[in-house]
Amino acid sequence: MHSDNSFWPLDRSEVAAFDDSADVIVIGFGAAGTSAILGAREADPEAEILVLESTGGPGGAAALAGGIIYLGGGTAVQRACGFEDTPENMEAFLLAACGPEPDASKIASYCQGSVEHFDWLVAAGLEFEHSFSHETQMETVGTEGLVYSGGEDAWPFSDIATPAARGHLIRTPGSTGRLLMKTLTTTALAAGPVVSYDSRVERLIVEDGRVVGVVARQHGVQRHLEARRGVIICAGGFIWNDAMVGRNAPVLLEANWKVGTEGDDGRGIEMAQAVGARVKQMHAGEVAFPIIPPRRLMEGILINAKGQRFINEDTYNGRMGQAALYDHDGEVYLVIDEASYEPNWMGIQASWVCETPAELEAEIGLPAGSLEATLSIYNRHAAVGEDPVFHKAASLLHPLDGHLGAFDLRIGKIPYAVFTLGGLDSDTEGRVIDLEGSPIPGLFAAGRSTSGVAAFGYASGLSIGDSTFFGRRAGRTAAQR
Amino acid sequence: MHSDNSFWPLDRSEVAAFDDSADVIVIGFGAAGTSAILGAREADPEAEILVLESTGGPGGAAALAGGIIYLGGGTAVQRACGFEDTPENMEAFLLAACGPEPDASKIASYCQGSVEHFDWLVAAGLEFEHSFSHETQMETVGTEGLVYSGGEDAWPFSDIATPAARGHLIRTPGSTGRLLMKTLTTTALAAGPVVSYDSRVERLIVEDGRVVGVVARQHGVQRHLEARRGVIICAGGFIWNDAMVGRNAPVLLEANWKVGTEGDDGRGIEMAQAVGARVKQMHAGEVAFPIIPPRRLMEGILINAKGQRFINEDTYNGRMGQAALYDHDGEVYLVIDEASYEPNWMGIQASWVCETPAELEAEIGLPAGSLEATLSIYNRHAAVGEDPVFHKAASLLHPLDGHLGAFDLRIGKIPYAVFTLGGLDSDTEGRVIDLEGSPIPGLFAAGRSTSGVAAFGYASGLSIGDSTFFGRRAGRTAAQR
Numbered sequence: 001m002h003s004d005n006s007f008w009p010l011d012r013s014e015v016a017a018f019d020d021s022a023d024v025i026v027i028g029f030g031a032a033g034t035s036a037i038l039g040a041r042e043a044d045p046e047a048e049i050l051v052l053e054s055t056g057g058p059g060g061a062a063a064l065a066g067g068i069i070y071l072g073g074g075t076a077v078q079r080a081c082g083f084e085d086t087p088e089n090m091e092a093f094l095l096a097a098c099g100p101e102p103d104a105s106k107i108a109s110y111c112q113g114s115v116e117h118f119d120w121l122v123a124a125g126l127e128f129e130h131s132f133s134h135e136t137q138m139e140t141v142g143t144e145g146l147v148y149s150g151g152e153d154a155w156p157f158s159d160i161a162t163p164a165a166r167g168h169l170i171r172t173p174g175s176t177g178r179l180l181m182k183t184l185t186t187t188a189l190a191a192g193p194v195v196s197y198d199s200r201v202e203r204l205i206v207e208d209g210r211v212v213g214v215v216a217r218q219h220g221v222q223r224h225l226e227a228r229r230g231v232i233i234c235a236g237g238f239i240w241n242d243a244m245v246g247r248n249a250p251v252l253l254e255a256n257w258k259v260g261t262e263g264d265d266g267r268g269i270e271m272a273q274a275v276g277a278r279v280k281q282m283h284a285g286e287v288a289f290p291i292i293p294p295r296r297l298m299e300g301i302l303i304n305a306k307g308q309r310f311i312n313e314d315t316y317n318g319r320m321g322q323a324a325l326y327d328h329d330g331e332v333y334l335v336i337d338e339a340s341y342e343p344n345w346m347g348i349q350a351s352w353v354c355e356t357p358a359e360l361e362a363e364i365g366l367p368a369g370s371l372e373a374t375l376s377i378y379n380r381h382a383a384v385g386e387d388p389v390f391h392k393a394a395s396l397l398h399p400l401d402g403h404l405g406a407f408d409l410r411i412g413k414i415p416y417a418v419f420t421l422g423g424l425d426s427d428t429e430g431r432v433i434d435l436e437g438s439p440i441p442g443l444f445a446a447g448r449s450t451s452g453v454a455a456f457g458y459a460s461g462l463s464i465g466d467s468t469f470f471g472r473r474a475g476r477t478a479a480q481r
Numbered sequence: 482m483h484s485d486n487s488f489w490p491l492d493r494s495e496v497a498a499f500d501d502s503a504d505v506i507v508i509g510f511g512a513a514g515t516s517a518i519l520g521a522r523e524a525d526p527e528a529e530i531l532v533l534e535s536t537g538g539p540g541g542a543a544a545l546a547g548g549i550i551y552l553g554g555g556t557a558v559q560r561a562c563g564f565e566d567t568p569e570n571m572e573a574f575l576l577a578a579c580g581p582e583p584d585a586s587k588i589a590s591y592c593q594g595s596v597e598h599f600d601w602l603v604a605a606g607l608e609f610e611h612s613f614s615h616e617t618q619m620e621t622v623g624t625e626g627l628v629y630s631g632g633e634d635a636w637p638f639s640d641i642a643t644p645a646a647r648g649h650l651i652r653t654p655g656s657t658g659r660l661l662m663k664t665l666t667t668t669a670l671a672a673g674p675v676v677s678y679d680s681r682v683e684r685l686i687v688e689d690g691r692v693v694g695v696v697a698r699q700h701g702v703q704r705h706l707e708a709r710r711g712v713i714i715c716a717g718g719f720i721w722n723d724a725m726v727g728r729n730a731p732v733l734l735e736a737n738w739k740v741g742t743e744g745d746d747g748r749g750i751e752m753a754q755a756v757g758a759r760v761k762q763m764h765a766g767e768v769a770f771p772i773i774p775p776r777r778l779m780e781g782i783l784i785n786a787k788g789q790r791f792i793n794e795d796t797y798n799g800r801m802g803q804a805a806l807y808d809h810d811g812e813v814y815l816v817i818d819e820a821s822y823e824p825n826w827m828g829i830q831a832s833w834v835c836e837t838p839a840e841l842e843a844e845i846g847l848p849a850g851s852l853e854a855t856l857s858i859y860n861r862h863a864a865v866g867e868d869p870v871f872h873k874a875a876s877l878l879h880p881l882d883g884h885l886g887a888f889d890l891r892i893g894k895i896p897y898a899v900f901t902l903g904g905l906d907s908d909t910e911g912r913v914i915d916l917e918g919s920p921i922p923g924l925f926a927a928g929r930s931t932s933g934v935a936a937f938g939y940a941s942g943l944s945i946g947d948s949t950f951f952g953r954r955a956g957r958t959a960a961q962r
Contacts, residue, residue, distance in 0.1 A: 101731035250582035
């Protein structure tokens with residue numbers, strides 16, 4: 001017997017009669033869910049779509065995000081800004097950046113369909129300014145439509161694929177997630193789904209190995225809802241489930257900021273596992289690390305608690321964040337000199353300013369001589385515009401001397417903003433894959449309920465990117481007659 | 482419908498009649514399986530026990546291993562060798578060494594029961610010399626019964642718990658796994674189980690949520706076998722299943738040596754998942770890294786491809802191996818001087834010998850100045866017996882100068898010997914836990930089919946240690962009337 005809160009599947013034979021029915025039931029009304037609605041509508045304009053959202057409104061984690069959408073292969077914005085990108089070039093980058101063991105099928109599909117997906121998002125109401133900003137990376141501060149968001153122009157990726165900016169931002173200043181989701185939600189609602197808020201899906205209903213509905217608690221009342229063609233899980237990741245994070249991605253428990261809503265409790269993943277779904281890459285997490293902009297700060301050096309550099313400072317800040325948290329226990333610092341100093345975009349200032357490296361080591365509490373040793377090799381090469389150790393771009397290299405300062409980037413001193421990247425195994429059409437590698441009839445998923453384009457390595461915009469891309473696919477597949 | 486090779490459970494209603502039956506069915510005749518037999522016999526001297534082993538003989542991965550058993554809390558060997566250990570001291574070490582997020586219940590149980598378990602192993606026929614060797618760590622070269630096998634005497638653990646050697650080795654020179662398993666196998670066979678080799682378990686049989694048997698292919702013939710009280714999965718890990726490793730612990734695909742038998746294909750884990758079992762810590766892997774003995778080589782420094790040190794060289798070599806593979810892409814080197822040079826126990830010699838650090842950097846292909854910078858800070862502190870950066874013991878510190886040599890420890894140059902540590906979630910009595918946290922009736926597991934004492938961080942001997950400890954427990958629980 002299972003508790004009232006069980007997510008174990010209910011057999012159809014135990015359901016006397018359904019309280020309601022639809023062709024497609026979408027669980028979760030965030031980026032993946034809105035796109036699943038639109039995809040379902042494309043496949044069948046007459047399909048009855050029921051959306052069950054556990055919180056009181058739409059938007060999901062995407063509405064809380066910076067709002068970058070990772071697209072490429074030659075979008076209108078890329079072309080207008082002078083970037084020559086191709087699906088193949090984009091694919092080469094993602095295969096290198098999203099591993100180890102990225103999902104090559106999803107990446108290929110995503111890259112081949114990316115320009116079309118951009119146009120689809122424009123048709124869905126999103127407006128992108130045909131302009132590029134080199135300053136911003138994590139979030140735009142102006143209204144520019146395109147930024148680098150994955151370290152494409154930095155080592156080693158700049159050697160692997162032709163650098164192209166692919167972080168697309170809608171035309172609004174600051175964090176664009178909320179407006180982005182407002183627009184997509186409005187468009188999705190116009191497609192005529194029935195949307196039920198405060199509706200928490202508790203269990204899937206199965207019949208002869210096929211998912212045929214869900215048990216949901218709608219405004220406190222338990223109801224049995226039939227899905228004639230399919231159920232699409234767009235219910236987010238599991239960052240709000242500490243036990244699940246502890247079993248699967250324990251390092252993320254050390255971070256101090258969770259990106260997501262309370263709906264990101266892993267239930268969507270676990271209720272699918274309870275009908276035999278397979279998961280993958282469950283240890284993976286994105287770690288946003290808000291030290292830049294301004295880009296000028298990249299002229300400094302990131303060091304760990306041993307006073308050692310550990311990454312090229314001009315790469316994607318999420319890559320810095322993953323390295324800082326996964327490999328260096330979240331104990332890192334940015335050392336700058338007066339020539340490269342600016343407060344960062346969040347108003348964070350240097351915690352220490354000293355006259356010598358030895359003094360700065362002592363102030364921070366680094367081993368004596370460690371920063372001096374690091375600076376000696378860094379400065380020696382920077383003086384001739386080289387960084388043979390971590391390959392930072394020559395334009396950001398100069399010897400760090402004179403007064404030195406350091407930003408305290410340890411967990412707690414700045415937010416390490418994390419969400420989970422692991423989840424259900426799904427195919428390029430949005431079907432959920434079972435433990436043996438076969439699709440589970442009637443069950444689909446997208447967004448952070450799945451392991452997506454980014455297996456472990458990440459670029460900003462990949463989550464809204466693959467949520468909308470494969471969400472639409474899942475909707476199309478599920479709604480097919 | 483599933484393929485012939487399906488591991489999806491079969492419902493009891495689809496079995497016309499069982500071909501054979503036993504009280505307890507044990508899947509796998511390695512370290513966990515032998516102990517499960519003995520545990521079942523303890524619980525019920527009359528219990529009928531059937532062992533199904535997929536290969537042609539007993540022993541499992543343990544017979545291929547170095548054969549260390551991690552035990553403590555004051556065993557007879559520890560006491561005779563002068564180590565004062567307690568269950569609480571052992572627990573403090575394991576909680577610090579086995580994370581992140583180690584299984585505190587299993588660790589507590591294992592430490593409290595460790596002395597009794599040692600005595601039980603002696604009663605099962607294992608002989609341990611009451612002698613300690615400080616030289617050997619990975620494998621003994623003499624017949625000494627006790628070695629350090631987890632870095633207990635090195636930073637940071639030496640500050641957390643009183644150092645005590647806990648790597649127990651039976652009285653035989655060299656790798657002891659084969660003799661160890663021969664002895665345990667003989668003892669287990671004397672307990673009177675029916676053992677069937679060349680018997681591959683394909684699926685579990687379930688009835689009303691309880692595991693009641695297995696479908697097995699015995700010498701090529703498919704048979705339905707009833708387990709009246711329980712099925713115990715002691716079927717090893719998943720290192721021989723590349724796809725499963727790729728989905729869960731992709732870094733391990735980079736290693737070049739798999740520790741285990743072809744039976745370590747993950748099927749035991751997956752067939753349990755197919756009845757709703759939960760897994761955890763699936764990304765974890767042990768990485769044996771056979772650079773020491775001799776211990777004297779620890780006087781050198783381990784560096785990565787950036788010429789940086791990354792760990793205290795006096796710690797457990799498995800910890801070095803995990804750091805090398807997980808954090809440094811398996812691109813590491815050991816730099817030594819003439820005073821610390823010896824060929825290693827496998828006959829590996831230094832690949833380079835040079836007169837200056839600059840020359841050695843160039844030979845290895847390290848960034849110019851990187852090793853010089855590392856040596857400058859290392860030597861400065863080593864001259865006064867200190868290592869403020871990585872806290873290596875003073876007795877192993879001296880400035881590295883004169884002619885320098887380096888061992889090439891990159892993957893392929895030496896074996897990175899790996900096996901998986903993640904697996905089924907199980908409780909301290911050997912019961913398999915389902916997705917919701919409840920025991921699955923009739924299903925038990927032990928050994929590397931489970932996530933055990935070592936969540937991620939490891940010590941040599943923990944695998945044979947927890948396989949025998951919780952294998953015995955699982956047998957006792959399963960065989961209870």
